[in-house]
Amino acid sequence: MIPNYQECMKPFLLALAEAPNNEAKLQDIIINISNQWHLTNEERNRMFSTGKQRIIDNRVGWARTYLLKAGLIQSPRRAYFSITPRGIEALQQSQTINTSYLKQFDEFMAFIQQSNTDSKKQDSQAPLQEEDTDDDNITPDEALLVSYRKINNALAEDILERTRKVTPEFFEQLLINLLLAMGYGSTKESTAHALGKSGDNGIDGVINQDPLGVDQIYIQAKRYAETNKVGAGEIRDFFGALNLKNAQKGLFITTSDFTASAKETAHQLSSRIVLINGKELAKLMLRYNIGSRDEQVLHLKKIDEDFFEM
Numbered sequence: 001m002i003p004n005y006q007e008c009m010k011p012f013l014l015a016l017a018e019a020p021n022n023e024a025k026l027q028d029i030i031i032n033i034s035n036q037w038h039l040t041n042e043e044r045n046r047m048f049s050t051g052k053q054r055i056i057d058n059r060v061g062w063a064r065t066y067l068l069k070a071g072l073i074q075s076p077r078r079a080y081f082s083i084t085p086r087g088i089e090a091l092q093q094s095q096t097i098n099t100s101y102l103k104q105f106d107e108f109m110a111f112i113q114q115s116n117t118d119s120k121k122q123d124s125q126a127p128l129q130e131e132d133t134d135d136d137n138i139t140p141d142e143a144l145l146v147s148y149r150k151i152n153n154a155l156a157e158d159i160l161e162r163t164r165k166v167t168p169e170f171f172e173q174l175l176i177n178l179l180l181a182m183g184y185g186s187t188k189e190s191t192a193h194a195l196g197k198s199g200d201n202g203i204d205g206v207i208n209q210d211p212l213g214v215d216q217i218y219i220q221a222k223r224y225a226e227t228n229k230v231g232a233g234e235i236r237d238f239f240g241a242l243n244l245k246n247a248q249k250g251l252f253i254t255t256s257d258f259t260a261s262a263k264e265t266a267h268q269l270s271s272r273i274v275l276i277n278g279k280e281l282a283k284l285m286l287r288y289n290i291g292s293r294d295e296q297v298l299h300l301k302k303i304d305e306d307f308f309e310m
Contacts, residue, residue, distance in 0.1 A: 001037075001043070002039065003033070003037050004059060005060075005063045006063070006098040008033055008060050008063035009067055009098060010091070011036045011037070012029060012073070013067070013090065013091050014091065015028075015029045015032035015036075016082060017083055017087075017088065022082050022083050023080050023083075025080055026060070026079070026081065029060065029064075029081070030057060033056070033060055039056065044056060048296065052295055052296055053295055053296070064081065067102075068081075068158075069102075069111040069157070070086075070108035071084060071086050071107050071108075072084060072086050072090055072097075073087055075162075075165065077165070078162070078165060078166070086105075111157065114153070144300075155292065156279065156282040156283055156286060159285055159292060160255060160278050160279070163223075163255055163281070163291070164224070164226070164255045164278075166223075174285075174291065175205075175219075175253065179207055181290060182288060184217065185207050185208060204220050204221045205219040205221070206218055207219060207251075216247065216249070217251055218242055218245060218247045218249065218250050219251045219252075220241075220253070221252075221253045221254070222234075222252075222254040222255070222256070223254075224254055224255055225256060226255075226257075226278070228256050229256050229257050229258060230252070230256065230257070230258045230259065230262050231259050232261040232262045232265040234252075235252065235258075235265045235266050235269070236265060238252055238273065239265075242272065242273070247272075248272055249274075250272050250273040250274070251273075251274050251276065252266070252276070253281060254276070254277055254278060254281075255278045255281060257278060258275050258277055
C-alpha cells in the first residue's frame with residue numbers, strides 16, 4: 001500500500017539519517033521510502049488519473065515541504081536535503097511524526113497560518129479555515145479551492161527558498177526569463193545584455209520596453225536571505241541613481257522583503273519606483289512558469305441551463 005504524505009515523514013527522516021553525510025537527493029529519498037514500505041513496481045509507478053505524476057512522488061514531496069517548514073530538514077545545496085539536529089531529536093523521541101507533531105514548532109505554525117491568511121485574502125466569500133476542508137458543511141467546490149490555494153502557497157514558499165540559494169548568474173538569468181515572459185525587453189539577447197553589467201552606480205539592469213530603447217525601466221535586484229530586509233537607505237540610493245540617469249521608471253526586486261520605512265520612503269520619494277518582495281516574486285514566477293510547470297489541469301464542468309431550456 002502506498003503511504004500517505006504523513007506516513008512518509010518519519011521514513012523521510014530515516015532515509016536522511018542513514019545517508020552519507022546525512023544528505024541525499026529527493027529522488028534517492030523516494031526510492032528509499034519505497035523500499036522501506038516494500039512497494040511493488042506497480043505501486044512505485046502508479047500515477048494520478050491525469051497520468052502526469054506518480055502518487056508516491058507527490059506524497060513524499062508534501063512530506064518534504066512540511067518537514068522543511070518545521071525545521072526538521074534543510075536544503076544545504078541545490079537539489080539536496082539533510083536532516084537537522086531537530087530532525088535527529090524527533091527520530092529519537094517520537095514514534096510518530098505527522099502534522100500534529102510538527103505543530104509544536106513555531107516555524108511550522110507560522111507557515112500554516114500564513115497559508116490560511118493568503119487563502120482568506122484570495123477568497124471573496126466567507127473565509128475557510130484549514131480544518132474546514134474536513135467539514136461536511138462545505139461544498140466540494142469550496143474544498144477544491146482551499147486545496148488549490150494550499151498547494152500554490154506551499155509551492156511559492158518552496159520556489160522562493162530555492163531562488164535564494166542560486167548563484168548570482170543563475171539569479172540574473174532567472175530575472176531575464178521572468179521579465180521576458182512578462183513582456184518586457186525586446187529580445188532575450190538585449191535583455192541579457194542589459195542585465196549583464198551589475199552595480200553601475202546603483203543600477204543592476206536596464207530593460208528596453210521597445211526595440212529602440214526609447215522607453216526604459218531601470219532595475220535593482222537583491223538576492224537576500226529572508227531575514228535580511230531592504231532598508232530605506234537602499235531605496236534612497238536607488239532613487240539617486242535613477243535621478244543620475246534621468247530615469248522615469250524603477251523596479252526594485254528582492255527575495256526577502258522591505259522594511260516599513262523602505263516602503264514609506266519609496267512612496268514619498270517617487271511613485272516611479274515599484275517594489276517587488278520575495279512573495280510577489282514567487283507568485284510571478286509561478287504565474288509565468290519560471291522554475292515551475294503545469295503538472296495537472298482539471299476542467300470543472302457545470303450544467304448548461306440554457307441548453308435544457310430549448
